[in-house]
Amino acid sequence: xxxxxxxxxxxxxxxxxxxxxxxxxxxxxxxxxxxxxxxxxxxxxxxxxxxxxxxxxxxxxxxxxxxxxxxxxxxxxxxxxxxxxxxxxxxxxxxxxxxxxxxxxxxxxxxxxxxxxxxxxxxxxxxxxxxxxxxxxxxxxxxxxxxxxxxxxxxxxxxxxxxxxxxxxxxxxxxxxxxxxxxxxxxxxxxxxxxxxxxxxxxxxxxxxxxxxxxxxxxxxxxxxxxxxxxxxxxxxxxxxxxxxxxxxxxxxxxxxxxxxxxxxxxxxxxxxxxxxxxxxxxxxxxxxxxxxxxxxxxxxxxxxxxxxxxxxxxxxxxxxxxxxxxxxxxxxxxxxxxxxxxxxxxxxxxxxxxxxxxxxxxxxxxxxxxxxxxxxxxxxxxxxxxxxxxxxxxxxxxxxxxxxxxxxxxxxxxxxxxxxxxxxxxxxxxxxxxxxxxxxxxxx
Amino acid sequence: xxxxxxxxxxxxxxxxxxxxxxxxxxxxxxxxxxxxxxxxxxxxxxxxxxxxxxxxxxxxxxxxxxxxxxxxxxxxxxxxxxxxxxxxxxxxxxxxxxxxxxxxxxxxxxxxxxxxxxxxxxxxxxxxxxxxxxxxxxxxxxxxxxxxxxxxxxxxxxxxxxxxxxxxxxxxxxxxxxxxxxxxxxxxxxxxxxxxxxxxxxxxxxxxxxxxxxxxxxxxxxxxxxxxxxxxxxxxxxxxxxxxxxxxxxxxxxxxxxxxxxxxxxxxxxxxxxxxxxxxxxxxxxxxxxxxxxxxxxxxxxxxxxxxxxxxx
Numbered sequence: 001x002x003x004x005x006x007x008x009x010x011x012x013x014x015x016x017x018x019x020x021x022x023x024x025x026x027x028x029x030x031x032x033x034x035x036x037x038x039x040x041x042x043x044x045x046x047x048x049x050x051x052x053x054x055x056x057x058x059x060x061x062x063x064x065x066x067x068x069x070x071x072x073x074x075x076x077x078x079x080x081x082x083x084x085x086x087x088x089x090x091x092x093x094x095x096x097x098x099x100x101x102x103x104x105x106x107x108x109x110x111x112x113x114x115x116x117x118x119x120x121x122x123x124x125x126x127x128x129x130x131x132x133x134x135x136x137x138x139x140x141x142x143x144x145x146x147x148x149x150x151x152x153x154x155x156x157x158x159x160x161x162x163x164x165x166x167x168x169x170x171x172x173x174x175x176x177x178x179x180x181x182x183x184x185x186x187x188x189x190x191x192x193x194x195x196x197x198x199x200x201x202x203x204x205x206x207x208x209x210x211x212x213x214x215x216x217x218x219x220x221x222x223x224x225x226x227x228x229x230x231x232x233x234x235x236x237x238x239x240x241x242x243x244x245x246x247x248x249x250x251x252x253x254x255x256x257x258x259x260x261x262x263x264x265x266x267x268x269x270x271x272x273x274x275x276x277x278x279x280x281x282x283x284x285x286x287x288x289x290x291x292x293x294x295x296x297x298x299x300x301x302x303x304x305x306x307x308x309x310x311x312x313x314x315x316x317x318x319x320x321x322x323x324x325x326x327x328x329x330x331x332x333x334x335x336x337x338x339x340x341x342x343x344x345x346x347x348x349x350x351x352x353x354x355x356x357x358x359x360x361x362x363x364x365x366x367x368x369x370x371x372x373x374x375x376x377x378x379x380x381x382x383x384x385x386x387x388x389x390x391x392x393x394x395x396x397x398x399x400x401x402x403x404x405x406x407x408x409x410x411x412x413x414x415x416x417x418x419x420x421x422x423x424x425x426x427x428x429x430x431x432x433x434x435x436x437x438x439x440x441x442x443x444x445x
Numbered sequence: 446x447x448x449x450x451x452x453x454x455x456x457x458x459x460x461x462x463x464x465x466x467x468x469x470x471x472x473x474x475x476x477x478x479x480x481x482x483x484x485x486x487x488x489x490x491x492x493x494x495x496x497x498x499x500x501x502x503x504x505x506x507x508x509x510x511x512x513x514x515x516x517x518x519x520x521x522x523x524x525x526x527x528x529x530x531x532x533x534x535x536x537x538x539x540x541x542x543x544x545x546x547x548x549x550x551x552x553x554x555x556x557x558x559x560x561x562x563x564x565x566x567x568x569x570x571x572x573x574x575x576x577x578x579x580x581x582x583x584x585x586x587x588x589x590x591x592x593x594x595x596x597x598x599x600x601x602x603x604x605x606x607x608x609x610x611x612x613x614x615x616x617x618x619x620x621x622x623x624x625x626x627x628x629x630x631x632x633x634x635x636x637x638x639x640x641x642x643x644x645x646x647x648x649x650x651x652x653x654x655x656x657x658x659x660x661x662x663x664x665x666x667x668x669x670x671x672x673x674x675x676x677x678x679x680x681x682x683x684x685x686x687x688x689x690x691x692x693x694x695x696x697x698x699x700x701x702x703x704x705x706x707x708x709x710x711x712x713x714x715x716x717x718x719x720x721x722x723x724x725x726x727x728x729x730x731x732x733x734x735x736x737x738x739x740x741x742x743x744x745x746x747x748x749x750x751x752x753x754x755x756x757x758x
Contacts, residue, residue: 007753012457088451164457237754249756321450328456335451356450362463362519363561367696372703377750381701403752411455418461419561425453 007238008162008375010231010412012329014204015164015288023171023284023297026312028075028100032303034060035085037093038342039131040138041067046096052079055107057278060096063126069139070129073107074281074301075100088335095340098303112277118147121190128273129280129343134158134169134234134263135326137344140270143262146255147191155187155194156243159201159208159264160227160234163327166347168284171297172265173201173208177215180264183271184222197222198243199264204229231329232410236261238375250406280343287313291320291350298348300341307337309348321356324349329411359420370413370423376406380413384426387433396437404430463560467520469647473640474527474691480623480633484589485535489629493530495539499546500526507555521560525549528568528691531630532684532731533575534586541579545571564741566698569688569734576731584727586626601626602682606675607727617674620681631684641690651703654710655689661714669722684730685717692730698738704748705741712737712744 036043044061054060054073061071077100085095113124126141146152157180161169173180184197199216201209203226216222225243227233237248239261246257254261269280283302288295293314300309306323310316324331325345341348370380379402386398407427414424481489504522508515516522526546533542549571557563576583586601600612602625615625623633630637645652659680666679679685684692689710693699699709713733720729737744 241753247754250752250754251756322452322456323449324454324456326454328454330454331456332454333449333451333456335449337449351456356456358450358452359458359462363516363559365463365466365561365696366699366701367466368701368703368706371701371750376753378752379702379749382749402749403755406752406754409454415455415457416459418459418463418466420458420462422453424455428453 006228006230006242008228008230008232008235008242010373010375010410010415012231012415013164014229016167016170016204017165018286018288018295018297019167019170019205021167021171021296022175023168023299024312025282025299026301026304026309028102028104028301029304029308031080031097031099031305032075032301033085033095033097033305033338033340034071034074034303035093035095035340035342036061036071037091038071038137038302038344039069040136041065041069041142043093044068044071046082046094048079048082048096050079050082053077054079054098055105057107057110057281060098063139067139067142069131069141070127070279072129072279072281073098074303076103076105077101088332088339106278110277112275113273115186115190115274117190118144121186124274125270127279128270130266130270130273131280131343132263133265133269133283133344133346135330135344135346136236137342140262140266143255143260146253146260147193150255150258151193152255152258152260153194154196154198154244154259156239156259156261157184157197157199157264157267158234158236158239158261159199159205159212160239161205162202162231162234163329163331163346165288165349166286166327168286168297168346169264170205170208171284172268173205174211176268177211179268179271179275180212181215182275183267184216184219186271186274188221195221198225199223200225200227200233200239200243202227202229202233231412232375232408235375235408235410237408250403283341283343283345285309285341285345286347287349288347289324289349290352290355291317291323293317302343303340305337306334306339306341306348306350309341310337310350316350317352319353320350321353322351324351329415330409361421362419364419364421367418369416369418373412373416375410375412376408378403378407380423380427383407383430384421384423387426387430392437395433399430399434404434407431463519463521466649467524469644469649470524470691471520471527473643473649474524474531474630476636476639477531477630477633477687478527480636481531481629484591484623484632485587485629486590488535491539492533492535492537492542492629493527495542496530496533496546497523497526499543500529500550503547503550504555507551508559511555513559516560519560522550522554525554525567528687529571531687532568532572532628533583534626534628536582536587537575537579538582541575541582545575548574561697563697565738566692566695566734569692569731569738572731573735576726586628588626589624589632591624601727602678603721603727606678606682607721614678617677617681620678625682627682628684631687634681634686637686637690641686644690644694650690650694651706653703654694654706657707657710658689658693658714659685661711662717665715665718666721669718679718679721683721683728688713688717688730688734692734693737698734698741700741700745700748702745702748702750704750705744708744708748709737709741712740
């Protein structure tokens with residue numbers, strides 16, 4: 001294999017405090033709030049009514065179109081409310097509230113699917129409601145559709161888990177290596193076209209690397225790629241480059257270069273579904289941060305509120321300044337402890353006010369650290385300068401020319417900035433400006 | 446439940462700030478400052494104190510008068526003052542030092558918008574200003590406290606080389622340790638290199654920048670003069686080392702990307718040598734920096750990297 005420079009070079013703290021803690025299943029919360037926008041693409045459509053009795057694993061919302069995913073009840077009980085829900089981003093979505101009866105009765109119709117070929121595999125993935133569990137939430141079935149019409153020969157299993165605090169994927173590799181083995185065996189059985197399976201793991205998880213080596217010993221098609229501990233190794237296109245040397249061109253999907261990337265937990269969930277028929281109704285989340293009494297990995301029903309999950313982890317320490325769903329580099333800050341977790345949530349982090357303080361923003365020094373650290377080699381300061389231009393047309397031109405669309409919003413630039421400038425936030429604003437411009441042009445035509 | 450902060454990711458930030466970077470630069474300059482006082486005595490200390498105080502006070506007053514956010518605490522004014530002080534000889538009058546500092550901060554930096562907005566290096570510009578305005582007292586220097594009393598010091602090593610004066614050149618060891626005529630902070634190569642290594646280790650500057658600059662001056666001198674000793678005198682004499690580690694690595698007035706910074710260092714090296722060998726002055730470091738400052742934005746533009754995954758032109 002040829003040598004190339006690894007992409008991604010941001011040194012961030014690890015803080016994997018919960019790496020040695022096997023996940024603990026929390027009891028059924030009193031109510032769960034299941035939102036319909038748990039994946040990329042069209043939000044799911046509820047198929048239950050207020051007052052319906054539901055059981056664990058029962059379909060409560062079906063996929064609305066191809067790029068979408070169905071959603072299942074995560075507790076048994078009664079649907080009490082179907083209403084709109086306000087996200088911290090300001091977006092509205094529909095949510096289904098279920099009052100739990102505390103019994104967690106599984107749905108009767110649940111049987112393992114029969115998976116014999118690519119078609120039945122995709123059907124099973126779709127029925128399971130599986131989406132990319134690493135955080136992006138891209139419906140997994142859509143990724144596999146690409147195998148039908150493309151020359152996909154490699155599946156990369158993403159175990160990089162490059163964000164600080166998060167250890168749920170590491171726990172999957174340690175505690176469910178058998179499920180991963182079964183998952184790979186299943187894929188090997190029904191997908192003869194896939195020649196290579198590559199498991200990408202950052203070097204700061206030697207125990208995971210050892211366990212994967214042990215489980216996949218003797219299987220020539222499975223290799224383990226040890227990745228440098230430099231953020232963001234887990235970002236899809238960076239991972240593809242660093243494991244295979246392939247570059248996914250802008251506007252293209254990994255499948256266009258013959259690769260599918262799948263999170264290790266997504267694979268384990270698929271294997272579990274193939275074995276039991278129980279769809280995706282629970283998620284292991286890392287509960288950590290300076291505001292949590294007993295950091296731990298918690299297996300929680302999807303839709304459990306932050307308050308319930310943190311209560312299970314010993315509750316809050318006195319005051320709380322900020323709560324994040326996901327890792328501290330890319331996660332979403334939420335405005336209420338009622339916020340529910342979704343399929344894509346990897347962590348619930350709560351920080352004391354002193355750790356949540358917004359740093360003071362000072363003048364740009366032109367130090368160039370943002371450019372040096374950008375995994376995509378982007379000219380980061382150009383974006384903020386573009387937004388200052390008077391003419392909208394000039395703004396759009398500069399943003400397009402400097403390829404703001406290639407930014408993966410990993411947060412590295414804003415992390416390293418000594419002036420604490422909100423660079424990543426500026427890029428989000430720039431991307432919105434581009435989108436609006438596109439929509440505006442479309443209406444003119 | 447108290448109010449929660451909602452902000453855009455990332456939610457954590459690296460520890461370094463503008464202030465911590467400037468503090469590191471001050472720490473890196475301190476060996477040279479100590480060496481200056483050791484070799485040139487109390488006058489050197491006076492120059493350092495006056496320059497730093499005048500720089501900080503002028504920024505403080507400018508911000509107060511113009512009702513701008515106070516930026517003195519970021520320590521950048523102190524850095525400018527210290528670098529300027531180290532570039533001046535003991536023959537400089539203290540009021541000239543103060544005037545130079547005020548010029549550096551007010552005219553070169555604050556009038557262009559303050560930290561991050563000036564296009565020229567404040568210390569280099571102020572030194573050129575003082576050199577042109579007060580040539581008699583800024584160009585020369587005095588002998589160090591350890592100089593051989595039998596040898597009458599009358600010229601800096603670069604002047605000796607350039608104008609072939611009769612005065613003997615100091616030994617290379619004296620050049621390295623700082624026992625020679627010149628600006629107070631430029632003479633002790635050892636102290637400057639120690640400070641430079643500190644900056645590289647702390648990842649404040651890229652190691653390539655000083656290496657390219659010093660290398661260019663060395664190689665060009667070697668080619669032109671065909672003499673290894675002269676080439677060594679060229680890099681140890683004058684302001685090459687202080688510029689290599691502390692002036693051409695200035696963030697604000699140099700290109701923002703690494704490629705541009707390296708071209709900047711190369712350009713500075715070439716201009717330094719051209720002025721030294723064919724210009725009117727024996728020393729060309731400050732002029733080289735100023736000339737390259739002007740083209741810095743174009744070097745930045747020239748060296749924008751190709752985004753990963755970019756398609757088309």
